[in-house]
Amino acid sequence: MHKALRLFQILIVFVCPILLRAQHISYSDPQRDDVRRTDFEIIGKIGGNFLVFTNNRSDNNISIFDNDMKLLNRVALNFLPDKYINAYFIPYQDFFYMIYEYQKKNILHCAAVKIDGQGKNLSEPTDLDTTQIGFAASNKIYTVISSDDKQKIMLFKINSKNPRNFLFTTFL
Helix, strand or coil: CHHHHHHHHHHHHHHHHHHCCCCCCCCCCCCCCCCCCCEEEEEEEECCEEEEEEEECCEEEEEEECCCCCEEEEEECCCCCCCEEEEEEEECCCEEEEEEEEEECCEEEEEEEEEECCCCECCCCEEEEEEECCCCCCCCCEEEEECCCCCCEEEEEEEEEECCEEEEEEEC
């Protein structure tokens, strides 16, 4: 009985590696334009490709990768201003919405654009809201959320010019 148990253990040690498959991890090679200061955000899998937003100072791109994480294309986002404040991405199956904030003088803008899985604009950038802010005010006042089914997207802002009276505004 003891020999049979020992034989069974040895059999498992040699057979299990053949039957089990390990997890396969794919990663992309760093691009020569990517430096330590490059910010990136994974948008998601759209239209069969993985999309990643990269920002290096005023250079904004969408990198498109296949399933093996090989770079297929890198699309420049020329519509973005040189200095944007924040960007939100709401992915769908074949496209995504990019909602971003930027400041011109003392006016804070919140705009949106619809982009497909190849990084091409499906719509022109559209201003959703503008807010006049003071010189010392924080310029991060917008937040974007979406419903679980992504049928509804809400943009809201909290304007705190007066610390005793916060102005809360929403756009659905």
